[in-house]
Amino acid sequence: MGSSxxxxxxxxxxxxxxxxxxxxxxxxxxxxxxxxxxxxxxxxPTIGVDFKIKQLAVGGKRLKLTIWDTAGQERFGTLIxxxxxxxxxxxxxxxxxxRETFTNLLEIWAKEVDLxxxxxxxxxxxxxxxxxxxxxxxxxxxxxxxxxxxHKCLFLECSAKTRENVQQCFKDLVLKILAVxxxxxxxxxxxxxxxxxxxxVYNAPRVGGCCS
Amino acid sequence: xxxxFMKKPSTxxxxxxxxxxxxxxxxxxxxxxxxxxxxxxxxxxWHAAFSEDGHLDIEKVLRRIQRGGVHPSIKGVxxxxxxxxxxxxSTFEERNILRQRRREQYVTWKAxxxxxxPVIGTxxxxxxxxxxxxxxxxxxxxxxxxxxxxxxxTSSQDSEKKVIQWKLFLHQIGxxxxxxxxxLVFYESESNQAKLWTVLSVYAWMDNxxxxxxxxxDICSPMVILLDNEEDAFWCFExxxxxxxENFRCSASSIGVQTQLGTLSQIIKAIDPKLHQxxxxxxxxxxxxxFRMLMVLFRREFSFVDSLYxxxxxxxxxxxPTIFSLYEGPGGATDASAExxxxxxxxxxxxxxxxxxRKTGSAEQHHNALAxxxxxxxxxxxxxxxxxxxxxxxxxxxxxxxxxxxLDARKACTEALRIxxxxxxxxxxx
Numbered sequence: 001m002g003s004s005x006x007x008x009x010x011x012x013x014x015x016x017x018x019x020x021x022x023x024x025x026x027x028x029x030x031x032x033x034x035x036x037x038x039x040x041x042x043x044x045p046t047i048g049v050d051f052k053i054k055q056l057a058v059g060g061k062r063l064k065l066t067i068w069d070t071a072g073q074e075r076f077g078t079l080i081x082x083x084x085x086x087x088x089x090x091x092x093x094x095x096x097x098x099r100e101t102f103t104n105l106l107e108i109w110a111k112e113v114d115l116x117x118x119x120x121x122x123x124x125x126x127x128x129x130x131x132x133x134x135x136x137x138x139x140x141x142x143x144x145x146x147x148x149x150x151h152k153c154l155f156l157e158c159s160a161k162t163r164e165n166v167q168q169c170f171k172d173l174v175l176k177i178l179a180v181x182x183x184x185x186x187x188x189x190x191x192x193x194x195x196x197x198x199x200x201v202y203n204a205p206r207v208g209g210c211c212s
Numbered sequence: 213x214x215x216x217f218m219k220k221p222s223t224x225x226x227x228x229x230x231x232x233x234x235x236x237x238x239x240x241x242x243x244x245x246x247x248x249x250x251x252x253x254x255x256x257x258w259h260a261a262f263s264e265d266g267h268l269d270i271e272k273v274l275r276r277i278q279r280g281g282v283h284p285s286i287k288g289v290x291x292x293x294x295x296x297x298x299x300x301x302s303t304f305e306e307r308n309i310l311r312q313r314r315r316e317q318y319v320t321w322k323a324x325x326x327x328x329x330p331v332i333g334t335x336x337x338x339x340x341x342x343x344x345x346x347x348x349x350x351x352x353x354x355x356x357x358x359x360x361x362x363x364x365x366t367s368s369q370d371s372e373k374k375v376i377q378w379k380l381f382l383h384q385i386g387x388x389x390x391x392x393x394x395x396l397v398f399y400e401s402e403s404n405q406a407k408l409w410t411v412l413s414v415y416a417w418m419d420n421x422x423x424x425x426x427x428x429x430d431i432c433s434p435m436v437i438l439l440d441n442e443e444d445a446f447w448c449f450e451x452x453x454x455x456x457x458e459n460f461r462c463s464a465s466s467i468g469v470q471t472q473l474g475t476l477s478q479i480i481k482a483i484d485p486k487l488h489q490x491x492x493x494x495x496x497x498x499x500x501x502x503f504r505m506l507m508v509l510f511r512r513e514f515s516f517v518d519s520l521y522x523x524x525x526x527x528x529x530x531x532x533p534t535i536f537s538l539y540e541g542p543g544g545a546t547d548a549s550a551e552x553x554x555x556x557x558x559x560x561x562x563x564x565x566x567x568x569x570r571k572t573g574s575a576e577q578h579h580n581a582l583a584x585x586x587x588x589x590x591x592x593x594x595x596x597x598x599x600x601x602x603x604x605x606x607x608x609x610x611x612x613x614x615x616x617x618x619l620d621a622r623k624a625c626t627e628a629l630r631i632x633x634x635x636x637x638x639x640x641x642x
Contacts, residue, residue, distance in 0.1 A: 075462040
């Protein structure tokens with residue numbers, strides 16, 4: 001069982017957990033796809049929770065981002081809330097062409113996060129998507145900024161379609177996470193615990209036959 | 213003899229039955245299903261399986277389907293039988309009367325919905341909320357878009373909770389409809405999108421316990437494509453939901469599918485304790501990573517054609533001849549576990565999976581869906597990689613994600629049946 005280099009993980013200094021939250025159809029999965037694979041395509045609605053991994057280097061540190069993408073329908077809330085635990089960063093997404101997605105962030109999603117996330121220092125960024133459809137805009141940049149200021153979030157507007165600002169969203173978020181010592185500690189602890197767990201698994205006595 | 217000369221179409225020709233938009237070719241899983249002469253249920257075989265007055269030799273038909281699936285030209289009508297819309301042991305005439313009655317019932321429900329939300333049935337649909345959470349109508353002051361096509365309710369008193377609940381689903385359904393099977397040419401048409409939207413909306417009204425949950429669109433879409441008639445598509449979907457609706461039941465603390473995930477956990481624990489332990493160590497003992505597979509029956513792991521093939525195989529294997537009367541009977545049971553034992557003759561008319569259940573008498577105790585064993589088979593085939601390479605839940609999801617487009621529906625079913633047998637023998641021990 002020696003070939004650890006063949007593992008899926010590779011090597012990294014910190015591992016961060018990031019969540020994408022927001023209403024149905026605001027473009028959470030599209031932003032993620034645009035960030036991960038530089039591609040743009042029509043996506044089906046997310047069922048429950050999905051995620052992607054991206055490794056990158058920022059400020060001389062090798063990072064592994066595990067980005068959890070969530071379903072927008074409120075009814076999945078109970079399921080999604082169990083994923084909030086231990087998140088280092090949360091990306092709140094709304095659609096600048098649909099006002100209700102903006103107000104719902106305030107009324108529903110922000111409260112959910114406050115209720116369930118355990119990392120007090122967790123970094124939040126507010127992202128207004130679909131700026132390519134500027135003619136249909138219903139939420140101004142100023143409104144977004146005011147919201148972000150009030151809730152101590154970072155703020156950006158982007159377009160998953162044109163890919164404008166998509167990389168920047170993640171970069172801003174990660175840089176801020178790196179600047180918070182409490183979170184950093186957390187990020188490396190995750191790694192240590194995983195290694196520990198893995199050892200336990202391999203050292204565990206072999207379970208033979210059936211258990212009934 | 214004719215079968216020998218049956219043209220063997222390539223998968224490309226097969227995909228031509230459900231054409232894909234040219235710009236979307238790259239983003240979708242490859243189709244692996246092949247029509248196989250002598251194995252796939254052909255239109256000719258299908259028609260030959262009916263007696264003069266319309267009785268269907270379901271045993272013969274099931275045997276074919278389980279071996280090689282169904283030819284695209286007859287997928288819709290076959291599905292109606294597999295899902296229990298109709299009794300194979302009835303005449304053409306009896307079924308025509310029943311079909312007529314069902315269509316009328318649907319039209320009645322649809323009319324009820326139309327009264328509340330006039331856009332229903334106009335070939336258009338909505339993607340923006342028409343009502344707030346507390347039941348206030350939303351006036352459209354922003355722009356002249358799709359939504360002012362007579363969307364506003366004609367009755368001002370919508371205080372009833374059920375009505376409000378239902379209206380809150382409508383824009384969510386719309387948001388999902390425009391993203392359902394977008395790669396298929398079929399959904400380039402707005403009227404086809406509206407057809408899917410209407411069927412889901414009427415269903416949400418009729419089954420207000422469940423209403424609408426994301427994922428139901430993935431289940432409904434094939435029915436809308438395979439059955440031209442909207443009413444018939446609705447009933448086919450309704451029957452499919454009889455099997456699946458518990459998965460979509462949402463409460464304050466859980467989602468129904470978690471019951472199946474619990475079963476999955478038991479199965480893996482019994483047949484592969486080492487793998488189960490490993491998953492538990494990675495904090496994956498709840499098997500949430502299999503959530504989507506069960507929720508939308510592998511639609512996202514397969515191409516459109518292949519998921520139809522998988523469903524045919526699954527539903528043929530799960531088939532039992534009493535399903536029709538069970539659904540049709542008083543109370544309309546949603547679970548096949550409550551029925552009496554079937555005799556030898558009926559046993560032959562069961563699919564392979566159901567037969568194994570009945571032989572061991574386990575159908576009476578608990579009715580586990582074949583889908584759960586299918587997930588188990590996927591996990592089992594990835595066993596080595598999971599044990600060796602998965603160091604976190606994220607790795608588990610990644611390894612399983614690699615199965616997209618790489619699964620063989622028939623092999624997966626065969627393996628699922630094997631695991632089912634093994635599980636039964638382990639759990640049946642005194």
